Amino acid sequence: MENAKLGTKAVWAGEKDYLVHGATQVPVVLSVAYGYDDLEQWYEVATGKRDGHIYGRNTNPTVQSFEDKVKILEGAEAATSFSTGMAAISNTFATFLVPGDRIVSIKDTYGGTNKIFTEFLPRQQIEVILCETGNHEQMEAEVLKGCKILYLETPTNPTVKITDIERMAKAGKAVGALVIVDNTFATPINQTPLSLGVDLVIHSATKFLGGHADALGGIVCGKKELVEQIFDYREINGATMDPMAAYLMLRGMKTLHLRVCQQSKNAIALANYLKTEDLVEGVYYPGLEEHPNHHIAKKQMKGYGGMLSFSVKGGMNMVKELLPRLQFANRAANLGAVETTVGPARTTSHIECTPEERAAMGIPEGLIRVSCGIEEIDDLIADFKQAFAYVNRG
Numbered sequence: 001m002e003n004a005k006l007g008t009k010a011v012w013a014g015e016k017d018y019l020v021h022g023a024t025q026v027p028v029v030l031s032v033a034y035g036y037d038d039l040e041q042w043y044e045v046a047t048g049k050r051d052g053h054i055y056g057r058n059t060n061p062t063v064q065s066f067e068d069k070v071k072i073l074e075g076a077e078a079a080t081s082f083s084t085g086m087a088a089i090s091n092t093f094a095t096f097l098v099p100g101d102r103i104v105s106i107k108d109t110y111g112g113t114n115k116i117f118t119e120f121l122p123r124q125q126i127e128v129i130l131c132e133t134g135n136h137e138q139m140e141a142e143v144l145k146g147c148k149i150l151y152l153e154t155p156t157n158p159t160v161k162i163t164d165i166e167r168m169a170k171a172g173k174a175v176g177a178l179v180i181v182d183n184t185f186a187t188p189i190n191q192t193p194l195s196l197g198v199d200l201v202i203h204s205a206t207k208f209l210g211g212h213a214d215a216l217g218g219i220v221c222g223k224k225e226l227v228e229q230i231f232d233y234r235e236i237n238g239a240t241m242d243p244m245a246a247y248l249m250l251r252g253m254k255t256l257h258l259r260v261c262q263q264s265k266n267a268i269a270l271a272n273y274l275k276t277e278d279l280v281e282g283v284y285y286p287g288l289e290e291h292p293n294h295h296i297a298k299k300q301m302k303g304y305g306g307m308l309s310f311s312v313k314g315g316m317n318m319v320k321e322l323l324p325r326l327q328f329a330n331r332a333a334n335l336g337a338v339e340t341t342v343g344p345a346r347t348t349s350h351i352e353c354t355p356e357e358r359a360a361m362g363i364p365e366g367l368i369r370v371s372c373g374i375e376e377i378d379d380l381i382a383d384f385k386q387a388f389a390y391v392n393r394g
């Protein structure tokens, strides 16, 4: 398994130890508790001296199989999962941060994460410094002043800005900070932050890992000693992944490599096509040479991912006319699914912000986020073409 390529690992990794009765697929174990006739054995499992399961809030075989698969794809020592991506993020912060700590991050994190930074952490006397996304000098200067955590997300939502992971991991290391990357947009198929020097990788498994918009989940991977601390917090806090969700994740992940490769191919083709439409003001995609940090994306990513955004002339009024015309796109808040999904930034990633705040963040009111699905690209382009033709009809 170790020498196999990513696409092969996505299919096979993490499953073998959990198969029973000759089944070729991992079973969904719904049992809440695990019984022991031998009380001594029960005690040994409960105290961690022997492998096994005690109670579903702590561990579950189906959930562990999912954790093992992601762990192997990310090249991590350990992984622990959660009920949602936000649970993964907030439990990780709760594990390591205490009043008086300082955390450095970027302005463009996921909306929920941003809310933790601007409201919840300050309430607990934790100082949060949010730097301009992509301004590495500013980030380095803030990190050098000392911090407990350096938290990154790259590419970001919705304008797909890029941060140099290796460079920032070095800066974090220099001051003994924990360096954490939300790898949801890239997936381990396109980017493995642990190999670039970071300590922990987080995913909203709800998105690309699951891939079918039918299960919620989150996961944190990295050094065993760190992941164990997060697990200790999570098993008490109770934000445990459901076994049925874990099964859907496992099933979805078998095609992760196929899906993400197709989505990345679709995204670059769609981005190039969108540039040719008169109504389009700007196209944001790290795979485009004109993207301000394309050179960094090229260095740290294998593919540029399925997420792109573009802005249209005429602002929100135009967005309202254009999006309902699309046949092969869900107008919805999720991303990373097999179906293409579109939505205005002001309704999806940045709904918490005022128009002024969005403008300050460089998010035009006419910005549309696109999560490319696995459809055939000719159909996607034809679909956008007919929608533009409709709004251009005069």
Ligand SMILES: *Cc1c(COP(=O)(O)O)cnc(C)c1O
Pocket (backbone or CB within 6 Å): 084, 085, 086, 087, 110, 112, 153, 157, 182, 184, 185, 203, 204, 205, 206, 207, 216, 217, 218
């Ligand atoms: C969706 C998302 C999250 C939150 O995940 P949930 O599973 O919805 O809780 C975190 N980070 C990024 C980048 C996301 O896209």
